[in-house]
Structures are given as structure tokens and as C-alpha cells.
Amino acid sequence: DDKxxxxxxxxxxxxxxxxxxxxxxxxxxxxxxxxxxxxxxxxRRMFPHxxxxxxxxxxxxxxxVFMEIIPADNRRYKYVHNQxxxxxxxxxxxxxxxxxxxxSPNSGAFWQRNKISFSKVRLTNNKEWNVQENIDGNILLLSxxxxxxxxxxxxxxxxxxxxMQFVFHESSFFAVTAYQNNQITQLKIQNNPFAKAFREAKCxxxxxxxx
Amino acid sequence: DDKxxxxxxxxxxxxxxxxxxxxxxxxxxxxxxxxxxxxxxxxRRMFPHxxxxxxxxxxxxxxxVFMEIIPADNRRYKYVHNQxxxxxxxxxxxxxxxxxxxxSPNSGAFWQRNKISFSKVRLTNNKEWNVQENIDGNILLLSxxxxxxxxxxxxxxxxxxxxMQFVFHESSFFAVTAYQNNQITQLKIQNNPFAKAFREAKCxxxxxxxx
DNA sequence: GACCTTCTCACCTACGTGTTAAGC
DNA sequence: TCGCTTAACACGTAGGTGAGAAGG
Numbered sequence: 001d002d003k004x005x006x007x008x009x010x011x012x013x014x015x016x017x018x019x020x021x022x023x024x025x026x027x028x029x030x031x032x033x034x035x036x037x038x039x040x041x042x043x044r045r046m047f048p049h050x051x052x053x054x055x056x057x058x059x060x061x062x063x064x065v066f067m068e069i070i071p072a073d074n075r076r077y078k079y080v081h082n083q084x085x086x087x088x089x090x091x092x093x094x095x096x097x098x099x100x101x102x103x104s105p106n107s108g109a110f111w112q113r114n115k116i117s118f119s120k121v122r123l124t125n126n127k128e129w130n131v132q133e134n135i136d137g138n139i140l141l142l143s144x145x146x147x148x149x150x151x152x153x154x155x156x157x158x159x160x161x162x163x164m165q166f167v168f169h170e171s172s173f174f175a176v177t178a179y180q181n182n183q184i185t186q187l188k189i190q191n192n193p194f195a196k197a198f199r200e201a202k203c204x205x206x207x208x209x210x211x
Numbered sequence: 212d213d214k215x216x217x218x219x220x221x222x223x224x225x226x227x228x229x230x231x232x233x234x235x236x237x238x239x240x241x242x243x244x245x246x247x248x249x250x251x252x253x254x255r256r257m258f259p260h261x262x263x264x265x266x267x268x269x270x271x272x273x274x275x276v277f278m279e280i281i282p283a284d285n286r287r288y289k290y291v292h293n294q295x296x297x298x299x300x301x302x303x304x305x306x307x308x309x310x311x312x313x314x315s316p317n318s319g320a321f322w323q324r325n326k327i328s329f330s331k332v333r334l335t336n337n338k339e340w341n342v343q344e345n346i347d348g349n350i351l352l353l354s355x356x357x358x359x360x361x362x363x364x365x366x367x368x369x370x371x372x373x374x375m376q377f378v379f380h381e382s383s384f385f386a387v388t389a390y391q392n393n394q395i396t397q398l399k400i401q402n403n404p405f406a407k408a409f410r411e412a413k414c415x416x417x418x419x420x421x422x
Numbered sequence: 423g424a425c426c427t428t429c430t431c432a433c434c435t436a437c438g439t440g441t442t443a444a445g446c
Numbered sequence: 447t448c449g450c451t452t453a454a455c456a457c458g459t460a461g462g463t464g465a466g467a468a469g470g
Contacts (some may be wrong), residue, residue, distance in 0.1 A: 038464090041428075045462070078425090081463095103313070125427090143426080177427050185464070194462040197433035251438090252452075256438070289449085336451090354450075388451050389440095396440070405438040408457040427467070435462075445452070 016056035019151055019166045022115070023048050023166035026191060027170045034084050035173035036184045037147075043122025043138045047192045049148055050118040052169070057108030062156040065111060067118045069139050070096050072172045074148040079180035084146075091142050098152060099137055105156045123175065141175040148172040227267035230362055230377040233326070234259045235387040237402060238381045245295055246384035247395045248358075252334025254349045258403045261329040261360055261382070268319030275315035276322060278329045280350050283305050283357040283383045288389035295357075302353050309363060310348055316367045334386065352386040359383040 021027060026048050027035075038044040050067060057063060071094060077088035099121055099145045101111070124138050141147060149171035158180045179185045232238060237259045238246075249255040261278060269276060282305060286297035310332055314321070333349050352358060360382035365374045390396045400406045 011434075047463095189464075192463070194435060195464060198464055201433095258439090400440070403439070405459060406440060407459075409440055410458095426470085428467105430467090431465085433463080433465105436460085437458105438460100439456100439458070441455080441457105443452100443454090446451090 015164075017153065017164055018055050019153070019167055020053045020055075021089040021149075021171070022051040024170075027168075027184075027187075030184070030187060031170045031172065032096070033183045033187065034181060036176045036179055037123055037141075037170075037173045038179070039123045039125045039141050039143060039175045039177060041124065041126045041156060043124040043126070045119065045122055047188055049204075050151075051120070052116040052118075052151060054111050054116060054153070057112055059107060059109035060111070061108050062105045063108060063111060064106075064154045064156055065101040065116055065155070066152040067101070067121065068096055068100035068150045068152060069147045070139060070150050072148045074206050077146060077147065077174060079174075082181070084174060084180075090145055094142055094145065095140070097139075099139060112151075125175075125177065143175050143177050146172060146174055175185065217303075226375075227285055228364065228375055229266045230364070231264045231266075232360075232379050232382070233262040233264065233380075238379075241398060242381050242383065244394045244398065245392060246382075247387045247390055247392060248352075248384045249390070250334045250336045250352050250354060250386045250388060251336045252335065252396075253393060254335040254337070255387070256330065256333055256397055257348045259331065261332070261362075263327040263329075263362060265322050265327060265364070268323055268364070270318060270320035270323070272319050274322060275365045276312040276327055277309035277363040278312070278332065279307055279309040279361045279363060280334070280352060280358045281361050283359045288355050288357060288385060290385075293315055293392065295385060295391075301356055305353055305356065306351070308350075310350060313348075326413075334384075336388065354386050354388050357383060357385055373399070 016020075030048065036044055052065075054065075063164060069070060071090065072091045073086075076090055077084050078087045087197075099118065101116060101118065103114075103116075121137050121139060123141055125143055131168050149168045151166040151168070152163055153166075155161070174180075179188075189198045221415075227335055242257065248257055250395050265276075282301065284297075285301045287299050287301055289298045290296075310329065312327060312329065314325075314327075331348060334352055335349050336350075337354060338351060360377070360379045362377040363374055364377075366372070385391070390399075400409045
């Protein structure tokens, strides 16, 4: 079977093909605390962003690249006593569709020459907007459930029909409507330029200390 | 021959295929005054924008869409006494390359379903940047020369190899490094949201008059 | 009350404008 | 001087943040 799932590092490989998730250290910091991603009505971008580098494709073949947010397990979670605890099984209506990268389809040479960014994808809990989910790039998630990022690369050749799949366990996160763990909030503020507004107000322990 | 050039209205046709340039009235207003487009080192966007609607394509065939800025004539110009006057022939090094629309290639159905926008294309006089011109969407022009917009639609079918070409004479403009005709400046300010900063300061004849 | 969601807000980033003064 | 170009600038548009109050 030419469908493969490998799980070990930030760099995933399938045959000759490898996919590398950018900002590896940042992803790990978040994972270590239990990453949370905000979901809301209009859709919220992910942070850290999903940005990839690919190697090992045939430069002359054509591929489409997809991102999918899949369930990390079938549990529902609560955040109590500074911990995420599973409470029962997942809620019904948990569906996922892959998002096709807007540059698809394109040559292996193209995908390897450029960074592949899914940073504009938005996570939402709005079922209405999700009708055209895979068109406008919104992904419907359930709050208080755990997810992870999967990248799929499909060979669009007329004869071949293989699809490679790359699972990033370090990308696992809890979908939330408001941050639960304050350490996650602070890590977002420290690293996301758009959250700069809150950097000095909250995080300098002493205003006049060295740097 | 399946290569056609038709010149008459904002809506161009080639066989069954027609291309319509949006903001027709605005384009005409600018043309009437002698449109000017700023070019600079980092690249400046065009205003009005080049946005198109297409009809008459085969929904199931695949096409690539291109924009090209071609010389409107082979003269060099001066702006004197509130008029554009040709002075000698064009400077050397006047090359033009088509910009491929980033959604290319795509189905006729796709192109007809969506607006086709080239609004992010940047005009520049920087020869350094232009090395990758058709990749990053910068177009190299010579200042004080006259240009016009051409749209090309290429059928990417394996057997067919036809390319349709649509010339928009109403889009003709002078490339400049600074506006020459103050009426053009004012028309830009009045219609481009990004120039709103200058709307009240310059254009109300009397600050305390009605409205 | 406890838990989770929704909405508005101030405050940022990012970048598209013409203006203006200086450069050549 | 004159004609044209360059660079810094103020001031908009557009949109991404978490905070915090209000809602369910």
C-alpha cells in the first residue's frame, strides 16, 4: 500500500519524501504546556502557524497539498486544577475535511522551492460558515476536544494515484473558546507579533530591571 | 489563425469568449485625463485595479490567465504645459513579460465563477527586482513611457494550443516616478481608499462651507 | 454557582497612499 | 536651473491579538 503514516519527529518521511514543520522549537514549547487554539464564530488563525518545507518530490510531477485537522483521540476534555482531564467520549458531529492549499496543483519543483504556508487557515465553531469549509479555508472544530495536524500530499499524475500522509503529533492542541491555561496565553503573547499589545503590561516582572 | 486581437469596448470578445474589465467608468475617467501610474523601487500597485470577469470559456477545459503591460507606442514623453508630448523614440531596454495569474491553471468554470484580480501586481523601475519578475508579480517599466494592459487566456489542453488576447485601450497610462498632472492626483485621492488621508485636506474648496 | 461561550474593545502589525524635501 | 528620481514621513485602510464584561 502506498499510503503511509510515520510518527516520530518534526521531520516526517514517506519513501523519499520528507515534510518539515517550521518553528519546531516553538511548537514543542507549546505542546509541552498543552497547546490551546482559539475557535470562534468568524474563525481564528492558528498560532504557531503551520508552515512546511518539502523534499524528495519528483520536480516534474504534479502534486496537491492538503492540511487536515484530525481528532487526536475520541474524548471530551475539561480543564480543572491546571490540567486537561478527559471526561467521557467525544461529542457527536465531529467531522473533518482536508483544506487544499490554494497553490494546488503544482509541480514538485514548485513545492520544494517555496515554503508551504497554511497560516491563513481559520479555526471555527460556526457550523454555518463551514458549509464551504474546504473552499474558503475555514475548519470546523468542537471546543474542549483534542486535535492534531496532518499534511497530505497527493500525486496528481494521470496514472499514479498515491497519497502520502504526514502526522505531526507535536502539533496536537485543545480547541477552546477562551484560553484555559494562563501559561499558554503568555507564550502566545511572547511569540505572536499581533499580541504585542499585551507584552509589557503583563510580563515584565520589574519594569526597571535589565532588559 | 486562432490568435485574435479585438479593440473596441471595455468588454472584449474573441469567438465566444468575452473579458470584461471592472470599474469601467472609473477607468474612463482616468483615461480622459491621461492616466498616470507610479513606478518605484519596491513596486507600486496600479489604481484603478485590473479586475476581470470572463464568459464563454468551456467549463471543463483548463486555462491559464495572464496580464501583460505592453508599450502603447514607441515614443518617450514629457509633460509640459499641462500636456503629454512625445519627445523622440523610446529608450532602450523596454521589455515586457506576462504575469501569470496565481490561480493558473484552472478550469473554465473556476475562472467564470470568480472575479479575476491582478490588483496585487506591482509596477517598478527597479531592474534588480525584475529578475524574478513573472514569479513575484513585479513588472518592470520605463518612466515617461506609455503603456496599456493586455489580458491573455491560454487553453492548456493537451491537444489545443490556442491563446486569446484582449487589449484594453482604456487602460493606457503613462509610467511616472511622480505624478505630473494634478487632476490625476486628485482623481486617485477621491477614489482610492488608501489615499483617504488626503481627501479633506486638499479637496474641499472651503473648509467651513456646506456639508 | 460553575463552566463555557459570545461580543466589544484597545492596541498592535502590516501595508497602501500622496506629500515633501533632498538628491542628481 | 530644470527635469526627473529617491527616501522619509504622516496618515489612512485592513486585519490579528488577548482582555474583560456579559450572556447562557
